[in-house]
Amino acid sequence: xxxxxxxxxxxxxxxxxxxxxxxxxxxxxxxxxxxxxxxxxxxxxxxxxxxxxxxxxxxxxxxxxxxxxxxxxxxxxxxxxxxxxxxxxxxxxxxxxxxxxxxxxxxxxxxxxxxxxxxxxxxxxxxxxxxxxxxxxxxxxxxxxxxxxxxxxxxxxxxxxxxxxxxxxxxxxxxxxxxxxxxxxxxxxxxxxxxxxxxxxxxxxxxxxxxxxxxxxxxxxxxxxxxxxxxxxxxxxxxxxxxxxxxxxxxxxxxxxxxxxxxxxxxxxxxxxxxxxxxxxxxxxxxxxxxxxxxxxxxxxxxxxxxxxxxxxxxxxxxxxxxxxxxxxxxxxxxxxxxxxxxxxxxxxxxxxxxxxxxxxxxxxxxxxxxxxxxxxxxxxxxxxxxxxxxxxxxxxxxxxxxxxxxxxxxxxxxxxxxxxxxxxxxxxxxxxxxxxxxxxxxxxxxxxxxxxxxxxxxxxxxxxxxxxxxxxxxxxxxxxxxxxxxxxxxxxxxxxxxxxxxxxxxxxxxxxxxxxxxxxxxxxxxxxxxxxxxxxxxxxxxxxxxxxxxxxxxxxxxxxxxxxxxxxxxx
Amino acid sequence: xxxxxxxxxxxxxxxxxxxxxxxxxxxxxxxxxxxxxxxxxxxxxxxxxxxxxxxxxxxxxxxxxxxxxxxxxxxxxxxxxxxxxxxxxxxxxxxxxxxxxxxxxxxxxxxxxxxxxxxxxxxxxxxxxxxxxxxxxxxxxxxxxxxxxxxxxxxxxxxxxxxxxxxxxxxxxxxxxxxxxxxxxxxxxxxxxxxxxxxxxxxxxxxxxxxxxxxxxxxxxxxxxxxxxxxxxxxxxxxxxxxxxxxxxxxxxxxxxxxxxxxxxxxxxxxxxxxxxxxxxxxxxxxxxxxxxxxxxxxxxxxxxxxxxxxxxxxxxxxxxxxxxx
Numbered sequence: 033x034x035x036x037x038x039x040x041x042x043x044x045x046x047x048x049x050x051x052x053x054x055x056x057x058x059x060x061x062x063x064x065x066x067x068x069x070x071x072x073x074x075x076x077x078x079x080x081x082x083x084x085x086x087x088x089x090x091x092x093x094x095x096x097x098x099x100x101x102x103x104x105x106x107x108x109x110x111x112x113x114x115x116x117x118x119x120x121x122x123x124x125x126x127x128x129x130x131x132x133x134x135x136x137x138x139x140x141x142x143x144x145x146x147x148x149x150x151x152x153x154x155x156x157x158x159x160x161x162x163x164x165x166x167x168x169x170x171x172x173x174x175x176x177x178x179x180x181x182x183x184x185x186x187x188x189x190x191x192x193x194x195x196x197x198x199x200x201x202x203x204x205x206x207x208x209x210x211x212x213x214x215x216x217x218x219x220x221x222x223x224x225x226x227x228x229x230x231x232x233x234x235x236x237x238x239x240x241x242x243x244x245x246x247x248x249x250x251x252x253x254x255x256x257x258x259x260x261x262x263x264x265x266x267x268x269x270x271x272x273x274x275x276x277x278x279x280x281x282x283x284x285x286x287x288x289x290x291x292x293x294x295x296x297x298x299x300x301x302x303x304x305x306x307x308x309x310x311x312x313x314x315x316x317x318x319x320x321x322x323x324x325x326x327x328x329x330x331x332x333x334x335x336x337x338x339x340x341x342x343x344x345x346x347x348x349x350x351x352x353x354x355x356x357x358x359x360x361x362x363x364x365x366x367x368x369x370x371x372x373x374x375x376x377x378x379x380x381x382x383x384x385x386x387x388x389x390x391x392x393x394x395x396x397x398x399x400x401x402x403x404x405x406x407x408x409x410x411x412x413x414x415x416x417x418x419x420x421x422x423x424x425x426x427x428x429x430x431x432x433x434x435x436x437x438x439x440x441x442x443x444x445x446x447x448x449x450x451x452x453x454x455x456x457x458x459x460x461x462x463x464x465x466x467x468x469x470x471x472x473x474x475x476x477x478x479x480x481x482x483x484x485x486x487x488x489x490x491x492x493x494x495x496x497x498x499x500x501x502x503x504x505x506x507x508x509x510x511x512x513x514x515x516x517x518x519x520x521x522x523x524x525x526x527x528x529x530x531x532x533x534x535x536x537x538x539x540x541x542x543x544x545x546x547x548x549x550x551x552x553x554x555x556x557x558x559x560x561x562x563x564x565x566x567x568x569x570x571x572x573x574x575x576x577x578x579x580x581x582x583x584x585x586x587x588x589x590x591x592x593x594x595x596x597x598x599x600x601x602x603x604x
Numbered sequence: 605x606x607x608x609x610x611x612x613x614x615x616x617x618x619x620x621x622x623x624x625x626x627x628x629x630x631x632x633x634x635x636x637x638x639x640x641x642x643x644x645x646x647x648x649x650x651x652x653x654x655x656x657x658x659x660x661x662x663x664x665x666x667x668x669x670x671x672x673x674x675x676x677x678x679x680x681x682x683x684x685x686x687x688x689x690x691x692x693x694x695x696x697x698x699x700x701x702x703x704x705x706x707x708x709x710x711x712x713x714x715x716x717x718x719x720x721x722x723x724x725x726x727x728x729x730x731x732x733x734x735x736x737x738x739x740x741x742x743x744x745x746x747x748x749x750x751x752x753x754x755x756x757x758x759x760x761x762x763x764x765x766x767x768x769x770x771x772x773x774x775x776x777x778x779x780x781x782x783x784x785x786x787x788x789x790x791x792x793x794x795x796x797x798x799x800x801x802x803x804x805x806x807x808x809x810x811x812x813x814x815x816x817x818x819x820x821x822x823x824x825x826x827x828x829x830x831x832x833x834x835x836x837x838x839x840x841x842x843x844x845x846x847x848x849x850x851x852x853x854x855x856x857x858x859x860x861x862x863x864x865x866x867x868x869x870x871x872x873x874x875x876x877x878x879x880x881x882x883x884x885x886x887x888x889x890x891x892x893x894x895x896x897x898x899x900x901x902x903x904x905x906x907x908x909x910x911x912x913x914x915x916x917x918x919x920x921x922x923x924x925x926x927x928x929x930x
Contacts, residue, residue: 088829090825090828090829118831118833119831120831121828121829121830121831122829122830122831122832123831126829126830127826127829129822129825129826129829130822131822134821134822134823135822135823135825135826136823136826137823137827137841137844137845138823138845138919138920138921139844139845139848139918139919139920140840140841140844141920148832148836148840149830149831149832152830152831152832152833152836153831184920184921186920186921197826200826200830201830203830204831
C-alpha cells in the first residue's frame, strides 16, 4: 500500500450560530494517494467545499474543526497555527476555485501574480521567477507564454484563465491539489480540455487531486475513486467504477438515477426518493381549468426566418467606423404546435439572443418572426404586441435574480395577470393560490418573499408566474443549469407534464446535451450565431450530419458505467 | 485615449458655460449693487451713469456674453467693493483656500483610507468597533458646530492653538504660504480638521465596506490559498481593488472640500476665497461672485477629469478596449 498523501479521519466542521450549532461536515473520512484523482460528489449544501476549506485552513469564521484529524504525509496538520498552515498552503497543498473569471486579481498581470507566488515559495530571483512562470504557462498549454505573461486576466478567455489558475496552483510543485468545481463555469469542450490537463498532471507529477464536483459526468470520466456526501455526511466511498456502477447506499442510487443519460431516453426522471424531498405537482387540476386556444391551421406555431441580431462593439461618431458584432446570423427554424424544440450550443453561440428576440425583449436587426401566422416583427402598436406577449412566457436560468426580492411571491405571480388585465379582484388571488398549489408550493407560500425559498422552489415560482397568463408558448432559457441534479429532475418532470397535459409548445435552450435529449422532440445546434443543424432529437444523436455536432456529441460525458437502477420502468 | 481626453475637455467646457449661465441668471435677483456703491447723496443721474458704466443696463445674456469674452482673456472685471481687478484679488486669496483644502484633503484621504482598511481587516475587533462608532460623529455633526467646538476646546479652554486667522505667511513669488512658519502651521490645524472630518469619515466608511466586499472575492481567497502573506493579500491584492470605486467618491468629495471651505473659512476667519465670496454676496459684488463660481466649477470639473484618468491608470480593463479578449 502506497503512502497516503492526504488522510482525513473523522473530520467534523461546526458553524455555531446564534440559534443553534450547524454541523457542516460530520465525521467524514477521505484519503488520497499519489497520482490519484479522488472525486468528492454531492449536492449543494452537502459539505464538500467545506472539507476543502478545512484542509486548507481557510474555513470562514465562526466555522472550525470540531473533531477529527487531517494528515498530510502522515503528519497532523489541523492543529497548526496560522503561520504553520501558511507554510503548507500553496507550497504542499494548492487549491483551484470554481470560477476562473473571479479567481484572478483583475488589476495585476498574469505574470505579476505568478512571479509573486513563485518568489514567495521558492525564493528565486526576478529573472528566474519569470522564466519559471513562462515555463508553467507553457506547461498548462497557453500558447505564446512569453507574450501572454504580460497580459491582464480580462484578456484571457474563460478556459485560458482556468489554465492560468492551474499554473498558479502549480507554482510551488504541490503534492496535493484540491480542485473545487474547476470546470462548472466552463463550456463542455473547454471542460474536457481542463479535465484532461488535471489528469495529465496527476499522472506525470504523481500529484494527489481532490476533485470536488456535483457533476456525475465529470466524476465518471475523470476520477479513480469517489466519495459521495449527503448533508455533511459521507454516505459511500470506493472506486469510481464500483460506486457508480453498483451503488450500495440509497442516496447514491437515487442521485445516480436522477442524472440525465445521453444514451437512454426516459419518460420521467425518477424522483429522488432519499431524504423525502418528493413534491406533488397537480397537473390534472391545472389542465381542467386551462383555456386552450384554437389550434393553428398549419400546425406550425412559431416560424423564424433569417433572424439576425447585431450588437455595437465599439462606438464612433462616424457611422463607417462603428464596429458591430453579429450575435445571431440569419437563423431560420420553425416550431410545431405542442412540440419541444431545443437549441443547444456553447456560450456565445447566440442561443439566448434568439430566445430574447422571440420574446420581443430584443429588437431584431433583420428577419421575420411568425406566431400563429401573424408576423410579429411587423407589429408596431403596443396593443398588438401585448396580445402576443400574453401568449409567450419565459423561464430564466438564474432563479435568484429572476424574481424581484422586494416583492411577495403572490405579487410576483399576480403581476402578469394584472398587467394583461386577464382577471379582476378576488379572481386574481384565486388564480395565484391555485397556481402555487399546483406547482407544489401551497398557497401559503404566496405570503413569503423569494429569499425564503431554495433554488428549486424559486424555479417553481418562476414556472407559476409563467403559467399565470395561460400562455401557448413557453421559452425556457437554461431553466435547470443552476440547480442540483435531483432538483433538475423535478423541474424537468414538471416541464414535461406541462407540455403533455396543457399542450404547451416550448423552446428549450440548454448547453447540456443529455438534458436536451430527454426533453426535446427536435433540436437545433447553434455555433457562433449560426444554426448549424436542425433535426429530430433521435436522428441528431444517432446520426449527426455536421462535423460540429459530432464534435459536441463526442465531448459529452458518456456515463456508460452508471447504474440504471430505478430507471427500468421509465426507459422508452 | 487622446480622443477620450479631448471629449472630456469639451464636455467640461460645456459644463462651465452652463454654470456661468445659471450664475448670471441668478445675479438678477441678488439685489442691486448700485444701492451699495453710491452713498446717500446720489442723484438719479449718478445712478444711470454708473449703471451704464458697469453695463448693468444691458439684458443679462449680453452681460453674460461680455463676461465670457473678457474671462477668456483672463479679465474678470473690477470688484465693485474694493475697486481692484477681481483676478488680482483672487490670486491674492486663492493660496489660503488651496492650502487649507490640500491639507484637509490629505488628512481625509490618508487617515480615511488607513482607518478604513484597519476597520475592515479587524472587522470585529474592539478598537475597530470603537472607531466605527466615533466616526458617526464626523458624519452627523455639521461643520460649523465642529469648528466652534474645536475652537472652544483647543483655543479657549486649553489655549494651544489659535482660534482664527492664518498666522504668519511667507511669500514665494505670487504664492503666499503659511506652511513654512510655526504660527502658520499651528493656525491651519483646526480649520483643516474641521473641513476634512466629514470627508474623512465618509472615505473611511466607504473604504471599509468596499474592502469587506473585496475580501470576500474569489481572487482574495485564491491568493490566501496560494499561501501568500496576509500583508501581501490585504495590501497588494485587496486594497488596490478597493480603491477603484472609492476614487470616484473621493474625487467628488475633494471638490466639495473646496466648496464647503466657505463655512470653515467663516468660522475661523480664514482669509481665503470662501470668505471673499461671503463678503461679496453681502455687497452684491457681481464680478467677484461670478469669478468665484467659475473658479469652483473649474476645480470640480478638473478633479473629475483627473479621477477619470486615474481609472485608466489603475484599471487595466479600461485601457484595452476588449481587443485581446481571447
